[in-house]
Amino acid sequence: MNTFKPAPDRAPPSQTVGPIAWVRDNLFSSIGNAVLTIAVIALLVINIPPLISWAFLDANWTGTTEADCVKEGACWVFVSAWSNQFLYGSYPEAELYRIHLMLLVLLGVIVSSFTLPKTIRMKASITMWLALPVVGIAVLDGRMLGLPVVSTDLWGGFTLNIFMAAASIIVAFPFSFLWALGRRSDMPFIRTVSTIFIEFFRGVPVLSLFFMGSVMLPLFFEQGTNVDKLIRVWLVLIFFMSGYMAEVFRGGFQAVPSGQYEAADSIGLSFWQKTLLIILPQVIKVSMPNILATFVMLFKNTTFLLIIGIPEVVQTLQTALANSFWLGGHALEGYLFVFLVFWASCFGMSVLARRIEQQMNTDKRA
Amino acid sequence: MFKQKTLEETKAAQRRSTGQSSAASFYNNPSVRSLFYQVALIAGLLYFFGNIIGNTLANMEATGIKTGFDFLDSAAGYDVLMSLISFESQDTYLRVFVVGFLNTLLVSAIGIVFATMLGFLFGVMHFSKNLLVRKLAQVYVELFRNVPLLLQVFFWYFAVLASLPSARQSLSLGEAFFLNVRGLYMPKLVGGDLSEWVWVALGAAIVGVFFLRRWAKARQDATGQQFPVFYASLGMVIGAPLLVALLTGLPFTIEFPVLKGFNYFGGISVIPELMALAIALSVYTGAFIAEAVRAGVQAVPHGQTEAARSIGLREDKIMKLIIVPQAMRVIVPLLNSEYQSLVKNSTLAAAIGYPDLFNVFVGTALNQTGQAIETIFMTIIVYFVVNMVISFLMNRFNNAVALVSR
Numbered sequence: 001m002n003t004f005k006p007a008p009d010r011a012p013p014s015q016t017v018g019p020i021a022w023v024r025d026n027l028f029s030s031i032g033n034a035v036l037t038i039a040v041i042a043l044l045v046i047n048i049p050p051l052i053s054w055a056f057l058d059a060n061w062t063g064t065t066e067a068d069c070v071k072e073g074a075c076w077v078f079v080s081a082w083s084n085q086f087l088y089g090s091y092p093e094a095e096l097y098r099i100h101l102m103l104l105v106l107l108g109v110i111v112s113s114f115t116l117p118k119t120i121r122m123k124a125s126i127t128m129w130l131a132l133p134v135v136g137i138a139v140l141d142g143r144m145l146g147l148p149v150v151s152t153d154l155w156g157g158f159t160l161n162i163f164m165a166a167a168s169i170i171v172a173f174p175f176s177f178l179w180a181l182g183r184r185s186d187m188p189f190i191r192t193v194s195t196i197f198i199e200f201f202r203g204v205p206v207l208s209l210f211f212m213g214s215v216m217l218p219l220f221f222e223q224g225t226n227v228d229k230l231i232r233v234w235l236v237l238i239f240f241m242s243g244y245m246a247e248v249f250r251g252g253f254q255a256v257p258s259g260q261y262e263a264a265d266s267i268g269l270s271f272w273q274k275t276l277l278i279i280l281p282q283v284i285k286v287s288m289p290n291i292l293a294t295f296v297m298l299f300k301n302t303t304f305l306l307i308i309g310i311p312e313v314v315q316t317l318q319t320a321l322a323n324s325f326w327l328g329g330h331a332l333e334g335y336l337f338v339f340l341v342f343w344a345s346c347f348g349m350s351v352l353a354r355r356i357e358q359q360m361n362t363d364k365r366a
Numbered sequence: 367m368f369k370q371k372t373l374e375e376t377k378a379a380q381r382r383s384t385g386q387s388s389a390a391s392f393y394n395n396p397s398v399r400s401l402f403y404q405v406a407l408i409a410g411l412l413y414f415f416g417n418i419i420g421n422t423l424a425n426m427e428a429t430g431i432k433t434g435f436d437f438l439d440s441a442a443g444y445d446v447l448m449s450l451i452s453f454e455s456q457d458t459y460l461r462v463f464v465v466g467f468l469n470t471l472l473v474s475a476i477g478i479v480f481a482t483m484l485g486f487l488f489g490v491m492h493f494s495k496n497l498l499v500r501k502l503a504q505v506y507v508e509l510f511r512n513v514p515l516l517l518q519v520f521f522w523y524f525a526v527l528a529s530l531p532s533a534r535q536s537l538s539l540g541e542a543f544f545l546n547v548r549g550l551y552m553p554k555l556v557g558g559d560l561s562e563w564v565w566v567a568l569g570a571a572i573v574g575v576f577f578l579r580r581w582a583k584a585r586q587d588a589t590g591q592q593f594p595v596f597y598a599s600l601g602m603v604i605g606a607p608l609l610v611a612l613l614t615g616l617p618f619t620i621e622f623p624v625l626k627g628f629n630y631f632g633g634i635s636v637i638p639e640l641m642a643l644a645i646a647l648s649v650y651t652g653a654f655i656a657e658a659v660r661a662g663v664q665a666v667p668h669g670q671t672e673a674a675r676s677i678g679l680r681e682d683k684i685m686k687l688i689i690v691p692q693a694m695r696v697i698v699p700l701l702n703s704e705y706q707s708l709v710k711n712s713t714l715a716a717a718i719g720y721p722d723l724f725n726v727f728v729g730t731a732l733n734q735t736g737q738a739i740e741t742i743f744m745t746i747i748v749y750f751v752v753n754m755v756i757s758f759l760m761n762r763f764n765n766a767v768a769l770v771s772r
Contacts, residue, residue, distance in 0.1 A: 025495075026495075026496065026497035027496060027497060027498065029495050029496070030495075033494075033495060033496045033499075036494075036496050036498070036499055037496055037498055037499075040498040040499065040502060041498070186400070187400045187403060187404050188404075189404040189407060189408065190403065190404060190407055193407065193411070203749070203750055203753060204710075204746050204749065204750070205710040205711070205713040205724065205746075205749055206710070206713075207713040207714065207716060207724060207728075208713065208724065208728060208742060208745060208746055208749075211728050211732075211738075211742060212742060215732065215738040215742070216738045216739060216742060218425075219421070219422045219425045219426065219738065219739075220418045220421055220422055221421060222421050222424075223421070223424060223425055223428060296512070300513070300514035300515070301514070303514040303516040303517060304516060304714075306516065306717070307716055307717060314514075314516060314517055314520065318520075321524070329529070331524045331525040331528065331529075332525045332529070335517065335520065335521045335524070335525045338517060339513055339517060339521065342512070342513050342514055342517060343509065343512050343513050346511075346512035346513065347508060347512045350508075350511075350512060
């Protein structure tokens with residue numbers, strides 16, 4: 001008996017599979033697209049090779065002074081000669097281990113608040129985070145630990161940007177949570193005060209806040225009190241950040257289903273038990289991507305410290321560019337370097353935010 | 367009567383028998399608690415602000431800083447780099463304030479226009495069928511969104527514009543536009559006699575377009591006939607002023623910038639500070655707007671496109687009539703906040719010396735008068751008001767594009 005044997009499938013037309021089809025679909029799907037493709041390729045061909053030869057092939061990589069930059073291309077010697085300033089400001093070289101230590105501690109706290117066993121994770125990480133600014137000031141300043149004192153006008157560079165941003169978000173976190181709660185409160189006066197606070201710090205240009213911190217704030221203290229400039233700026237960053245984060249948290253509160261509140265009420269939890277044990281963990285989880293986005297904004301805004309004369313990384317770059325031994329016009333190299341450093345950190349954080357968001361999406365589907 | 371009495375008696379008995387619980391119920395009472403919290407907050411705030419105000423007054427007295435707004439009438443005594451209205455160093459601080467305000471409005475308006483154009487261009491490019499175009503849009507967004515704006519302002523100002531050639535070697539376009547290290551020079555249209563009638567005609571044409579659109583929509587609703595509104599409007603807006611200009615004998619002369627000595631004179635000149643700030647603001651905010659546009663288009667369910675195809679609409683009509691109106695509902699609120707942050711970010715002018723409100727007032731005027739509180743608050747209020755106006759306009763616009771639900 002003849003069994004039915006289907007003829008083998010014919011191969012798809014050669015023009016619909018493989019690289020040719022891919023090129024046709026993605027680059028030349030219509031006349032307009034073909035023109036666009038050629039235009040973009042032409043643009044790249046014209047611009048990329050000179051850029052590569054400037055940045056790599058003809059660039060000067062080794063040396064210590066401007067005289068070592070003999071070739072046509074970029075003078076990366078400028079960046080390497082000033083790299084300590086760019087990263088650490090005028091922090092004494094013998095004490096740099098303290099900055100490295102704090103960076104490691106910061107990294108450790110971040111990692112451990114995601115990896116500790118779940119039974120102790122919440123309490124341990126909250127304790128670590130809140131202790132972090134105190135430890136940081138103690139280590140970097142050195143007074144409290146009996147180390148050589150490094151006064152705050154020597155702090156600077158990119159690490160200052162990192163530390164200021166981190167220290168601000170940590171302190172702003174509990175505050176912004178309270179402001180968000182206040183704005184949702186039934187008590188009219190508390191609600192009004194919270195709303196005014198939040199809207200003020202969100203509605204005002206950040207720069208004017210920094211000016212307030214540097215010019216107006218000293219007027220508010222009793223005569224004779226001299227508060228460190230960096231601490232005043234820190235206060236400003238905390239207020240600014242808590243205004244923005246309060247709105248993030250408010251969105252998070254609204255995203256928690258009301259059944260959660262009712263369930264917590266029905267098992268007889270008090271207001272703070274309900275808020276801290278049931279609602280807050282869910283709020284943080286929901287708002288994690290937005291918290292990261294707000295942090296990226298804060299981190300970018302730490303460059304504004306330059307306006308009131310604090311030597312963060314862009315300020316150190318400006319100083320280096322004005323140095324009389326380096327007057328050969330290295331603005332492009334310097335700005336590209338700082339550009340790249342910021343871009344890498346901020347882009348990394350936004351990729352992380354997107355990944356967290358995706359993870360949460362799958363959670364919902366399961 | 368009898369029942370009520372029992373009830374009261376029972377309550378009283380309860381209160382007597384559990385003496386503690388009545389006290390407990392007093393401070394567990396939510397309304398008592400909320401009253402207590404609020405009174406405590408008021409007391410705390412009063413103490414806090416009383417302290418601050420007391421300290422501030424004492425400090426200002428000790429350092430001899432004056433208070434009040436009298437300084438606004440005194441002569442400023444310094445020059446401003448760029449001014450849209452006439453300004454001399456003998457003018458008052460109030461005039462400095464106005465000059466700065468106009469400069470802020472100028473850079474914000476330029477920024478908003480170009481950021482919107484860039485944002486929509488790159489946002490739509492994200493949906494191109496062309497892979498390279500798509501990637502280009504992604505690179506633009508990720509590159510400029512993730513770098514501090516201040517750094518970008520400096521980059522354009524110190525690294526790009528400062529490396530332009532000197533006036534004698536200017537880059538020129540058709541001997542009319544010149545770009546050099548001192549700025550951008552453009553030809554200017556100078557109106558002679560009767561030229562104001564051309565502007566009147568332009569205004570009338572714009573009003574006419576508004577009524578034409580209403581008429582065309584009413585007719586289409588009634589009869590289904592379409593009217594070529596776009597081409598008719600274009601014809602009116604270009605044609606009417608042109609016709610009037612021809613009738614009045616072309617009352618315009620074009621003033622070209624001319625090289626005299628070391629610089630160009632005449633025409634419109636744009637200082638590099640303004641250029642750097644405007645470019646940086648547009649490019650930075652444009653990246654955020656591109657993301658908003660992408661989110662808006664992605665928020666329109668794909669079923670809408672399929673439904674539109676199934677009733678036989680052309681691809682360009684689908685975009686214009688189906689996708690964009692729905693995407694606008696998501697885009698407009700985001701645009702609102704991006705515009706507001708652009709205005710706030712324009713204060714970065716202070717970093718490169720463009721004389722915006724913040725720079726001339728909180729920067730220089732504060733330094734000269736020492737009156738920190740007055741100058742900072744006057745400035746802050748302006749930014750609040752400008753942002754409120756933007757918010758009001760965008761909300762009106764939002765209501766126009768919002769889903770009308772029955």
